[in-house]
Amino acid sequence: MSTSFNIELSPRPNREGLYTIYLRITVRRQHKRIKTSILIEKKFYNPEAEYGRWIRKTHARSRQINEALVGILDQARSEYEGLGSVASKEAIAKKILNPDKLTLADYMLQCIQEIFNTTTYDHATQCKCILNQFVAFLPKDILLTEVTTYHINQYKVHLLRKNHANTARHYLKKIGTQFRRAYDNDLITKNPYDKIEYPKSERCTRKKMSDAEIDTLNNVKAQNPRFMGKWDEIATELYYFSYLHGGIRLGDMVQLRVKDFQNGRLTYEMNKTGVVKSIKIRHEAQSIFDKYCNPDALPEHYFFPLLDNDAPYSRFITKAEKSKMPLPIKQHHYNDMSRVKRRINAWLKRKALLGELEGVTFHTARHSFADKARRMMKEKKNITIDGIRLMLGHSSLATTQRYLNSFDLEGQDDAHDAIFGD
Incomplete structure (x- = not known):
């Protein structure tokens, strides 16, 4: 032979x-x-x-x-x-x-290593936590071939006891991806996920702020002068800039480059989806733009002074390039990004407490923009849901509609009153 x-x-x-x-x-x-x-x-x-x-x-x-x-x-x-x-x-x-000797723990470890080699470090870290929690839930040293639909359903019940249905759904899908991969590679003869029903997506309450609350956040001053500083100013300015420009995510704000600002527009690639978004710079944000605009900066430099322009990760600009960074550089980038995000959210929380505001994180700027767009769409005909979709950077109208509906309690209340003739 x-x-x-x-x-x-x-x-x-x-x-x-x-x-x-x-x-x-x-x-x-x-x-x-x-x-x-x-x-x-x-x-x-x-x-x-x-x-x-x-x-x-x-x-x-x-x-x-x-x-x-x-x-x-x-x-x-x-x-x-x-x-x-x-x-x-x-x-x-x-x-x-040799699937008969491959443990679930060893297989998931292989998956985690591959994920770290092929995607961003923050996404890989999230996947690592999800997969390791699943492994820890099942019996120790269980073989990959021994995992059944019963085990998956038991873990689904466990997740739903401690998490929102949407979180449980997200976790189960991440785990399911690895079982499909095992099936495609002939490591298992039957996919235990074939008969799994994912939890249905549920409407979640998203924290948003009104125009008055955003003004309060911008104008609140600490009684103790030592409270004020670089992070206090930049946290508030980035929050307001994000709110004015379609709710830019914090990870994207921190990584904006000088070259992204041209001819009165901001054009950048969204790190989460890879979608390129272009939006006109609002006149209300001109003072923020002027403050951080450095005429001596190179086009590839970071616009806001939060990350190191000389760091090894700085030369990787696009989402595709970042996914190919060597692992030590990915980790360096992840650590610096995490440090900046923690500080900005910590300072926003401090200022919010001074202004007697609750639940303020940087991401509420995105929620607040979406809610304002939803309300204004009812008043002005030239605001369309497709225009809002483009500003939020969503890939489909259905995603935008679900996003806006999560804020529309007024519409629900109006319909309720109309039913009873109020």
Whole structure:
């Protein structure tokens, strides 16, 4: 029986532009491909290289990856020799994948490592927490193949006891993605998620602020002069700037570049979705713009003085570029971003308490803008839901409609009164 083992690159990249490396098993000219956890840029792969030198030396981890690939091929040959006359490509693949000995914890650890290599650090950190909590809930050392629909439903009940239905739904979907991946890679013969019903999305209460409350936040002054400082000013100014320009998320505000401001418009890529958003700079925000506009700054410099322009992560600008940052740089970027976000929200909370306001975080600027847009849409015909969608950066009208409906208690009350003739 003619059998060979080779390394092969996926013909198509993933969403981050990275290519998966496969182990290809050929038995009598019939191929079986097994997905490895290694992802690289296409330029680093040399399909005509000598054995053990598939990854070019220009890659920072070429030696380690090549050694790992040699190990995969050696394991495949060893399993093939052990199978003897029954060594079909399916039997070899099953032996290599060895799902009967793969624990859920080990599989989820592999998933977490791949997520860290292919997406942003904050998203990967969130996924790590979700997957680790699921592993901790189930019996210790349970095998991946032993997880059933019963286990998933038990965890769903557990989540719903402690979380909002929307949070439980989000967690279950993240976990379900990894089980679909296991099924696609033949690690499990049946997907326990096939019969799972996700919790229905529920309307949640979003904190919003009125124009009067936003004015209070802007104008409140601390009685103790030591309270005032850089973070007090910039937290309030960024909040107001966000509110005036479609509720820009804090993560996006912090990372705005000088080049994003041109010809009276702000054009930037939203970090959450990768959607490019362009909005006119409001005259009410001109004083904030003038304060932080540095004529000596380079186009790629950060507009607001919150992140280090000399940090290694500063040269990665787009969402796609950030997803390809080496892990240490991703972590550096994540730590600096987290520090800035914590400080801004802490100062907003302090100012809100002085103004006797409750529940104020930076994200309430986005909620407040959406609520104001909803109210003004009822009064002015030239405000459309599609225009609001573009300003919020939503991909669909349905998302915007759900978002606006979450604030529309007045409409609900009016309908209630009309039913009873009030």
